[in-house]
Amino acid sequence: MTVQEPRTRIQRKNHLAILDAALEVFSRQGFGAATLDQIAAEAGMSKPNLLYYFKSKEAIHLTLLSQLMDIWLDPLREIRADGDPVEEILGYVRRKLQMSREMPRESRLFAHEIVQGAPHMRPELESVLRPLVDAKATVIGDWAEAGRIAPVDPHHLIFSIWSLTQHYADFDVQVRAVLGDGRDPFAEAEEHLDRLFRRMLAP
């Protein structure tokens, strides 16, 4: 980011416009295939003006990714050790599926980054993602040991939740091609996943 804390009204507006346009383009095409001209056009400004606000294509991408990591993990942070185990995990599933529905661009941006080997995010995977997952895995592991949910590998349970929910955003085209028109993939997914996890976790 060129400017750390946008001061003027115009700066705030254009920063947002650029980041939104970049999210649109990066999530559709990936970082490498996206072009500054596309982003500039999507944001309704000229390329040099775009580069007045962000010093490079990479800078835009990094800003998006760093904002994303926090948003992405919030639903996981909400899991409470003192809640009802099944309902806590099911709540997490529901929140994650809702994010796939409401923020599919963010999901695809993340997918692009990881599929390509996380060239810009590897450090944060280790320093931010892993500790949080480990903490919550401990909570889940304790629930399993106490017999409050069925025995399960907590890390792989979390992977399962990620993959099952993000699938509906990242592979949206495939899901809709298979289901055909006139169906609501996300509504069906909510019921399906609710059933799946209730069965899986019932002690």
Place this chain on the structure above:
Amino acid sequence: MTVQEPRTRIQRKNHLAILDAALEVFSRQGFGAATLDQIAAEAGMSKPNLLYYFKSKEAIHLTLLSQLMDIWLDPLREIRADGDPVEEILGYVRRKLQMSREMPRESRLFAHEIVQGAPHMRPELESVLRPLVDAKATVIGDWAEAGRIAPVDPHHLIFSIWSLTQHYADFDVQVRAVLGDGRDPFAEAEEHLDRLFRRMLAP
């Protein structure tokens, strides 16, 4: 493809070398971000020579994708209506997970294509994927109605199998970053998914 059925020994060798190199590069970077120079270098030949065998970058990509669709669906085709329901579905899960382990490049190539909205595969999703999935969904639906497995939406069950197994190939970097060194994600996944689907499907 320039040559429909490679005749000479050299043609066969170079075709394979190019397709393997292209799979490597496309699966890492996606179609748009990959370059012919990278593919040529990976295949150990010059760019003009590469273009002697395939008439364009797109032609290589399309060849890979059309080969992929068949390989990809083979495990699904193997599901037999006259087998034991739970074991048939678990066999499918196992075969699919094995593909993630042994063919992660193919998995990622497919992921890139779908995440980007399937610009080259949309027709085949409708004409090849959907009919096959519908057929197998009918089989699974019959099993559920007969009470031989628990009630489940067959299409979403198939989506679940896809997402849970492909996750270990496509998001390999993330899985390993979270699990840390010295673990075998695929071995753990096999046990985890076996448990998950047995619980989910038990009548």
Place this chain on the structure above:
DNA sequence: GGAATTTCTGACCGTCCGGTCAGGATCGAC
């Protein structure tokens, strides 16, 4: 209303991209 600052633009640059081409090297059949 005018100076200072911020915002914006058209023209441009070097590089890399997908692809072409003329011709040279190599191979296989006889």
Place this chain on the structure above:
DNA sequence: GTCGATCCTGACCGGACGGTCAGAAATTCC
């Protein structure tokens, strides 16, 4: 061993790319 077909290369092309720059337009502040 020679001759035609196949295989391969260096040099090159037009276009698109990320990014720069000098200066014009708009905004802000007094």
